[in-house]
Amino acid sequence: xxxxxxxxxxxxxxxxDIAKEVERFKSLNGRQIGLAVVxxxxxxxxxxxxxxxxxxxxxxxxxxxxxxxxAETTQPELERLIKTLAADDSVDGILVQLPLPQHIxxxxxxxxxxxxxxxxxxxEQNIGKLAMNRECLVSCTPNGVMKMxxxxxxxxxxxxxxVVGRSNIVGKPMALLLLNADATVTVCHSRTANxxxxxxxxxxxxxxxxxxxxxxxxxxxxxxVVVDVGMNxxxxxxxxxxxxxxxxxxxxxxxxxxPGGVGPMTVTMLxxxxxxxxxxxxxx
Ligand code: NAP
Numbered sequence: 001x002x003x004x005x006x007x008x009x010x011x012x013x014x015x016x017d018i019a020k021e022v023e024r025f026k027s028l029n030g031r032q033i034g035l036a037v038v039x040x041x042x043x044x045x046x047x048x049x050x051x052x053x054x055x056x057x058x059x060x061x062x063x064x065x066x067x068x069x070x071a072e073t074t075q076p077e078l079e080r081l082i083k084t085l086a087a088d089d090s091v092d093g094i095l096v097q098l099p100l101p102q103h104i105x106x107x108x109x110x111x112x113x114x115x116x117x118x119x120x121x122x123x124e125q126n127i128g129k130l131a132m133n134r135e136c137l138v139s140c141t142p143n144g145v146m147k148m149x150x151x152x153x154x155x156x157x158x159x160x161x162x163v164v165g166r167s168n169i170v171g172k173p174m175a176l177l178l179l180n181a182d183a184t185v186t187v188c189h190s191r192t193a194n195x196x197x198x199x200x201x202x203x204x205x206x207x208x209x210x211x212x213x214x215x216x217x218x219x220x221x222x223x224x225v226v227v228d229v230g231m232n233x234x235x236x237x238x239x240x241x242x243x244x245x246x247x248x249x250x251x252x253x254x255x256x257x258x259p260g261g262v263g264p265m266t267v268t269m270l271x272x273x274x275x276x277x278x279x280x281x282x283x284x
Contacts, residue, residue, distance in 0.1 A: 002252040005148050005227075011264035014147070015060050018271050022061040025278055032063040033278040035093045035119065035270075036085045040078065040104065041071035046097045053095070056267045062274055065091065071101050078104060082112040092278035093119030095270070116281050119273040122169060130173055133180045137273050142174035144265030145206065145227050146181070152254055154225055157182040160201055164188045164215070164242070165208030170229055174206055195219070207242035217247040225254045229262050 025033050035057055039050045050066060057064035067081060078100075085091050094117045100106045110118075115125040121139040129136035149156065161183040165171035175187045188198050190209075199205055199219040207215045208229035220226060230242030241258030249255050256262055 002249050003152070003254050004249075005152060005254055005256045005261065007144075007148060007256060007261040007264045010148060010151050011268040014265075014268050015056070015271065018268070018275055019060040021275050021279075025275070026061075029282060031090060032061065033274060034063045034065060034088075034091045035095065035274045036065040036067065036088075036091045037095045037097065038067045038069065038078075038081065038085075039097045040069045040073050041101050043099070046099075050097055052267055053270060056271055057274075060271050060275075062271060063090075073101075073104075075104055075108070078109055079112060082109060086112060086114050086117065091117065092281060093117050093270075093274040095120050098122075117277060119270060119277050120169075121173065121273065127168070127173065127176075130176045130180075137277060138177065139169055139173040140269035140273060141170050141229060141262060141266045142177050143273075144262055144269040145174060145229065146177050147269070148227065148256060148262070148265060149204070149225070154204070154254065156204065159183045159203040160186070161204040161206065162186045162188060162198055162202035163206045163208065164195070164199070165206075165210070165229070167208070170208040174208065174229075178204070178206075209242050211242055212240050213242070213244040215243040215248060217244065217251055220248050220251045222251050223253045224251065226252050227256045227262065228258050230258065231263060 022033050037050055037053055039046055054064045054066055085094050094113045096109055110123055115123055118126050118137055121137045126136045130138060161178040163171050163175045166187050166189045175185050179185045186198055188195055196219045200221055202224055204225045206227045210230055212232040212234050226243055226248060228241035228243040232240055234240045239259050
């Protein structure tokens with residue numbers, strides 16, 4: 001019998017706890033925690049993500065400073081804004097919504113975010129610290145997955161974990177977190193030979209390839225924990241994950257759904273990281 005890990009419910013309960021911490025920060029420090037979100041251009045998906053982040057801030061009591069910049073914003077203009085936010089004491093976290101327009105050097109922009117305000121955990125320094133298992137701000141989606149596993153007391157020590165996907169924002173930090181938790185980790189990608197065999201060896205299978213329903217039941221070991229990070233559209237335009245949920249679920253001990261799984265946890269982890277960044281910065 002499988003159990004569905006409800007990301008929506010866990011996210012709601014975490015947000016209640018975060019709201020209490022935000023209030024505690026205010027009573028200790030006399031100001032609200034602040035998150036600056038920078039969006040360049042009119043990418044429709046990015047606008048929705050930014051709106052969701054602003055709403056989540058309101059829900060937990062974090063002050064959001066949203067900067068909507070035109071698609072024509074130049075590199076020096078954007079750099080000036082990031083430097084101003086970096087020096088602003090009322091800003092505890094800075095998030096630059098990706099992707100940036102082609103004419104902007106995104107890596108150069110991300111480098112300007114101070115490591116202690118990098119609440120997306122995308123900076124080279126934060127990823128380096130994660131690789132060395134040191135305290136850092138961890139990329140929101142993989143960190144949300146870890147919270148979901150912990151919420152069910154799923155032990156990782158000595159377990160075989162397979163991560164399908166090696167992006168800098170999901171697959172790689174996910175693999176590092178699992179390794180830091182003492183799992184034996186395999187990372188698969190588009191050039192992996194025998195993906196099915198690799199997946200069949202997984203006690204914990206994390207799907208983050210961005211391919212609709214591409215993890216099928218014959219790729220999953222009996223009793224595995226399956227976490228679906230994917231957010232795709234199926235042939236009818238309906239939101240779906242990387243996992244063929246209806247057929248895979250019967251083989252699992254635990255499985256996460258899409259929607260209602262990893263997705264709601266990602267924005268919640270951004271609130272969590274902003275809160276952590278605020279307390280750490282003030283050494284509270
Ligand atoms: P990405 O940058 O496109 O990376 C996809 C990864 O999957 C790459 O490493 C790619 O391998 C690998 N891959 C692609 N096709 C494959 C195949 N046939 N077999 C094995 N590996 C394959 O995507 P991403 O940003 O990591 O996101 C992954 C998925 O998670 C997307 O659906 C995205 O929408 C979703 N996502 C969800 C959330 C959330 O909050 N739920 C957050 C972020 C992302 P190569 O490196 O060899 O190309």
